[in-house]
Amino acid sequence: MKKHFTLLTLTLLTILFLPMSLMAQKKKESKVDPYATQVLTLTKNKQITEAFAIIDKLEPTTRKEHIELTEVPAPPFKESVRAQYFKKMLEAIGLDKVWIDSIGNVLALRKGKKGVRTVVLDAHLDTVFPEGTDVTVKQKGDTLFAPGIADDTRSLVAVLTMLKALKQANIETTDDVLIIGTVGEEGLGDLRGVKYVVEKSKLKIDSWIAVDGTDINYIVNGGLGSIRYKATISGPGGHSWGAFGLGNPHHAMAKAVNYFTDEAARFTSTGGKTSFNVGRTGGGTSVNSIPFESWAEVDMRSESPSQLKKIDSIFKSSMKRGVEDYNAGLKKGPALTLHLQQVGYRPSGSTAEKEAIVQRAWAASSYFTSETKYGIVSTNANTPMAHGIPAITIGSGGKSNHEHSLDEWWLNEKGADGIKFILLTVLMEAGMEKK
Numbered sequence: 001m002k003k004h005f006t007l008l009t010l011t012l013l014t015i016l017f018l019p020m021s022l023m024a025q026k027k028k029e030s031k032v033d034p035y036a037t038q039v040l041t042l043t044k045n046k047q048i049t050e051a052f053a054i055i056d057k058l059e060p061t062t063r064k065e066h067i068e069l070t071e072v073p074a075p076p077f078k079e080s081v082r083a084q085y086f087k088k089m090l091e092a093i094g095l096d097k098v099w100i101d102s103i104g105n106v107l108a109l110r111k112g113k114k115g116v117r118t119v120v121l122d123a124h125l126d127t128v129f130p131e132g133t134d135v136t137v138k139q140k141g142d143t144l145f146a147p148g149i150a151d152d153t154r155s156l157v158a159v160l161t162m163l164k165a166l167k168q169a170n171i172e173t174t175d176d177v178l179i180i181g182t183v184g185e186e187g188l189g190d191l192r193g194v195k196y197v198v199e200k201s202k203l204k205i206d207s208w209i210a211v212d213g214t215d216i217n218y219i220v221n222g223g224l225g226s227i228r229y230k231a232t233i234s235g236p237g238g239h240s241w242g243a244f245g246l247g248n249p250h251h252a253m254a255k256a257v258n259y260f261t262d263e264a265a266r267f268t269s270t271g272g273k274t275s276f277n278v279g280r281t282g283g284g285t286s287v288n289s290i291p292f293e294s295w296a297e298v299d300m301r302s303e304s305p306s307q308l309k310k311i312d313s314i315f316k317s318s319m320k321r322g323v324e325d326y327n328a329g330l331k332k333g334p335a336l337t338l339h340l341q342q343v344g345y346r347p348s349g350s351t352a353e354k355e356a357i358v359q360r361a362w363a364a365s366s367y368f369t370s371e372t373k374y375g376i377v378s379t380n381a382n383t384p385m386a387h388g389i390p391a392i393t394i395g396s397g398g399k400s401n402h403e404h405s406l407d408e409w410w411l412n413e414k415g416a417d418g419i420k421f422i423l424l425t426v427l428m429e430a431g432m433e434k435k
């Protein structure tokens with residue numbers, strides 16, 4: 001169990017004033033957290049206090065850019081206008097290289113002194129809102145209202161301000177930092193931006209920090225995976241009376257879904273949390289017609305890659321068995337056919353609590369809040385996690401709610417802390433060069 005920052009400070013002070021003979025023993029008991037100590041040292045560093053002051057000073061600019069970027073729409077699969085805009089904002093900061101890859105991600109390289117490792121810092125460009133959605137930012141009191149204002153535009157802008165602070169405070173990292181504005185994080189985007197970077201680009205990546213959401217007290221070290229299908233059973237169809245006896249796709253679907261849900265319920269009753277859901281069904285022409293088609297949309301999720309794999313195979317075999325058993329009893333007409341179309345795949349994975357990247361973010365978060373927690377969510381970090389790359393997702397500060405809805409809002413409540421939190425986490429992960 002981790003201790004809160006305030007407790008740690010006390011512990012450290014206690015140790016400092018203990019006689020030497022007691023110290024070894026005490027130290028063992030109190031388990032001084034080296035990461036919290038590192039945060040303390042960093043926050044006393046002159047360049048970092050300067051960077052923090054710059055972040056505070058930049059608050060009006062951060063707000064202005066936040067509004068500006070939110071008003072550049074980024075509907076699913078149509079992020080290119082925002083990508084160009086974000087690219088220009090990155091270029092204005094003065095980084096080593098800024099480019100857009102073939103899938104549409106915006107990348108910016110900030111070279112480290114040694115550059116042996118590459119640490120990715122990503123926020124997603126896309127929103128869930130379709131083309132034509134009014135993305136004008138409305139201000140009511142201190143609150144900014146607009147679709148996408150928090151998820152994830154706030155994070156994109158927090159990253160920009162953090163980069164400016166590093167630049168102006170003349171901070172150099174040891175490792176390279178690769179900043180990415182990713183496409184396709186939401187919904188049917190199916191993590192295509194991050195999947196491209198991790199699985200197809202030739203980039204060598206050593207760790208991944210996704211900035212998504214605003215809460216700075218959640219260190220997401222678990223990636224909730226999901227697999228989605230559209231299952232379709234087809235047959236000739238016909239009159240309910242005249243063609244009676246022909247294979248009925250709805251009847252076969254009912255059998256197959258029943259096989260699936262029975263076996264899935266048994267499987268998910270033990271082990272790590274795994275879920276399954278038949279979310280939508282459809283097909284058919286009228287009450288007195290044998291349908292020519294029956295379809296069902298299915299979503300399965302798990303924290304564990306092996307459980308996800310298993311429930312996926314339960315689904316596929318149950319559907320197959322259901323249709324085969326149904327066809328075996330057919331007296332008339334052709335056999336029904338089954339088509340399974342995978343419509344979504346987000347791998348599950350996790351980064352162990354003991355991993356340095358998780359501990360670093362925890363210690364940085366604990367500097368600002370006493371309520372740091374671990375979280376399991378579906379974010380861009382799922383993909384690097386699934387590939388064994390240490391990854392986390394952290395928030396960018398301020399308060400927000402109603403994400404994915406038209407009345408999404410963001411309030412600058414200690415928003416600057418979020419940017420400082422990102423800065424500390426990145427500096428610990430990429431290393432800070434001594435001046």
Ligand SMILES: [Zn+2]
Nearest residue numbers: 151152212213
């Ligand atoms: Zn998001």
